[in-house]
Amino acid sequence: MKWRVLGSFGGSSPTCRMTSFLINDELALDAGSITQALTIEEQRTIRRVVLTHSHLDHTASIPFLIENTFGEPQQTMEILATPQVMHTLKNHLFNNDTWPDFTRIPNDMLPALRITEVTPRQPFEINGLRLTAIPVRHTVPTHGYLVEDAGGTVLFTSDTGPTREVWEVANRTANLVAVIVELSFPNRMQRVAELSLHLTPAMLAEELAKLQRDVPVYLYHLKPPYIDELRAELAATSFPHAVEELRQDDTYDF
Numbered sequence: 071m072k073w074r075v076l077g078s079f080g081g082s083s084p085t086c087r088m089t090s091f092l093i094n095d096e097l098a099l100d101a102g103s104i105t106q107a108l109t110i111e112e113q114r115t116i117r118r119v120v121l122t123h124s125h126l127d128h129t130a131s132i133p134f135l136i137e138n139t140f141g142e143p144q145q146t147m148e149i150l151a152t153p154q155v156m157h158t159l160k161n162h163l164f165n166n167d168t169w170p171d172f173t174r175i176p177n178d179m180l181p182a183l184r185i186t187e188v189t190p191r192q193p194f195e196i197n198g199l200r201l202t203a204i205p206v207r208h209t210v211p212t213h214g215y216l217v218e219d220a221g222g223t224v225l226f227t228s229d230t231g232p233t234r235e236v237w238e239v240a241n242r243t244a245n246l247v248a249v250i251v252e253l254s255f256p257n258r259m260q261r262v263a264e265l266s267l268h269l270t271p272a273m274l275a276e277e278l279a280k281l282q283r284d285v286p287v288y289l290y291h292l293k294p295p296y297i298d299e300l301r302a303e304l305a306a307t308s309f310p311h312a313v314e315e316l317r318q319d320d321t322y323d324f
């Protein structure tokens with residue numbers, strides 16, 4: 071399974087793009103920076119976007135992705151999301167106020183955008199992959215994803231504070247090959263991390279103690295203002311797994 075890291079950060083700066091992955095060249099997982107990372111031609115190969123939650127650092131490029139690909143024949147873009155995320159997209163983004171309602175443009179029969187509901191914990195198949203949404207603990211309803219093909223399963227936790235179910239699921243997933251987990255704030259900002267339901271390096275070490283599998287762990291979502299501090303703390307923290315920062319623009323073959 072090919073994961074291209076379009077954006078690996080939890081914020082935006084000239085060198086840090088917001089969270090997005092492109093899986094096997096055609097399925098996007100989160101959409102913080104698709105249009106900043108891909109050419110228009112590459113954007114046209116994406117027909118589906120799976121969203122983990124409604125926060126802007128995971129959704130910001132959707133309006134421009136649809137604008138860039140709109141008008142191509144047979145090119146309805148499908149967004150897959152859990153009910154609360156669907157509600158936010160319809161009421162706060164594609165509401166003809168923040169952005170046009172592309173679920174009715176050019177017409178109801180053949181819209182530029184279709185939003186499909188995902189049921190948590192219920193596996194579904196798309197683009198030759200099997201996906202399962204697993205609830206995690208964040209300030210808005212958020213789901214991590216198990217993404218599986220014949221070669222193995224990757225777990226993307228999405229944004230989360232201390233949580234439980236996603237680790238239990240990981241521990242009983244037979245063919246788990248990699249885990250991608252968030253890290254947002256340095257240790258001195260533990261209170262902020264607790265309130266915003268994110269992780270510091272110390273909190274991450276506690277979370278990874280719940281993962282009883284010998285798999286590589288990759289980190290995403292470092293907040294741009296604290297990157298140097300976070301990297302120094304990572305180097306000084308001992309983790310129960312091999313942990314490394316996900317490299318933006320690299321493609322991983324899991």
Ligand SMILES: [Zn+2]
Pocket residue numbers: 080089125127128229291
């Ligand atoms: Zn985020």
Ligand SMILES: [Zn+2]
Pocket residue numbers: 123125208229
């Ligand atoms: Zn978030």
